[in-house]
Amino acid sequence: MPQTADDLDAVAVRTWCSLALDALGREREAIDAINVYPVADGDTGTNLYLTVESAAGAVEAVFAAHETGTSVPSTADAVRAMAHGALIGARGNSGTILAQLLRGMAGVLAEEAGARGGTDRLRLALTRAALSAREAVAHPVEGTVLTVATAAAEAAGRAAAGAGTAVVAQAAYEGARTALEATPGQLAVLGRAGVVDAGGRGLVAVLGALVEAVSGRAPVRVYEAPASPVPVAAAADDCPAADTPEGGPAFEVIYLLEAGDEAVERLRTRLDDLGDSLVVVGGDGLWNVHVHVDDAGAAVEAGVEAGRPYRIRITHFAADRVHTRPEPAQRAVVVVVPGDGLGGLCAEAGATTVLARPGEPPASGELVDAIRRAHAREVVLLPNDGDLRHTAAAAAEQARTEGIRVALIPTRAAVQGIAALAVHEPDRSFDEDVVAMTAAAGATRYAELAVAERQSWTMAGICQAGDILGLIDGDVAVIGDNVPETARNVLDRMLAAGGELVTLVLGEDVPDTLAGTLEEHVREGYLAVDTVVYRGGHQCAPLLIGVE
Structure with a gap:
């Protein structure tokens, strides 16, 4: 049941994360469809969903540590977990900015827990969030999620003195929604496409979930996507150089970085010279770096000079556009592995791998990403962990809605996955191959x-x-x-x-x-x-x- 207490305690934070994930899940495709800025690559909704999924997973892990039922986490523990989960799981430009917004809020909510009333805490948190997000973006642009976040903070600040947390949250939501509707008049590319800012719409969904978490009532959803959203490729072709430069950066580079503050400042300057859409979020030695560049290697090398980059993801924008996709392969295998050694072994066998780190099981979004990355009409998914059965099933179902035929073999351990992969024969019919792989896995203790x-x-x-x-x-x-x-x-x-x-x-x-x-x-x-x-x-x- 939704939290109805007039404050943001740990249970309310947990509820908020869950409701935000549900909201973004419902709106993911619609948000993807209106994604025309800064790059018309149709993934803003997906990136926001994956970011919040990571945040929600981190909060659930904190609650799992109190599974005896005799206690619950503190507010500080919950909001810090939310912020950390969003930081390490942030995807794309929009997800990285959302991670910084949540980090800004968490800083206030953790510091001020018990020190003042919920109303002041939430006002301060929204203000800190909007300011920290702007500071993280190298060149802020109006008509984007930054504008929507600022409007939410300002509207919360105007709420009546002494008003409860639910009233302040509702004011922030209304302010964000009003600002969102104005974005087409602030950013020309949005006006020509006839859409609002995709990242801003995602933030409105997240704030709507906050309202429901603290009041128990879901806000009325008034914005609907255009009946015929502008195709991503068409929107990109229709934009002048001032909005989406012709021959702009070819790669999106994202990585986590362990580095000190001074090194990160030097990194910002270096990456700003290399490309655009630069967002660096985080602090306390851990950062999430996002940039669009032509020289992906140089962007990674800059991270190496600054500290220790890892979880490096490089996306070639041209490869993500429908008209340049290669012809899909007939069949592929996606396998979750518990170590990089097994990852190399499975990759040599032709599988697409997902690394499961201790205490950080892959989220359904990561599995869906891997299924897409396999770029095949038919995919066999091997989760290799009994605890991943629901996550893998959700990923398989999502991939099926995208026209990919997916068979989930419920392997419970890596050795069962190895046995299944050993008998994989792509030249067999799909059903026969799945039966043989399932039998091999089932015969392996x-x-x-x-x-x-x-x-x-x-x-x-x-x-x-x-x-x-x-x-x-x-x-x-x-x-x-x-x-x-x-x-x-x-x-x-x-x-x-x-x-x-x-x-x-x-x-x-x-x-x-x-x-x-x-x-x-x-x-x-x-x-x-x-x-x-x-x-x-x-x-x-x-x-x-x-x-x-």
């Missing part, structure tokens, strides 16, 4: 070794912090005090039911000698059972085991 973080009850007894746990098919079956012994016991239990092939995936810090020890153990104890060994790489569990 899986296990992994993990280190116990604290004392707890398990199906194998009580474990202590630091114990080595052997999990078979997701349940703790063996508790040991060292990796080799625990691994041998796990193998014995799995092979007691028979098997023909053992797959071992070693984590980055596991010595090669372990593979030799386990191979010898299998060879001596189980005739006619072969063993294959792979390196999982960084972020992989100490040991993954598959038995087919």
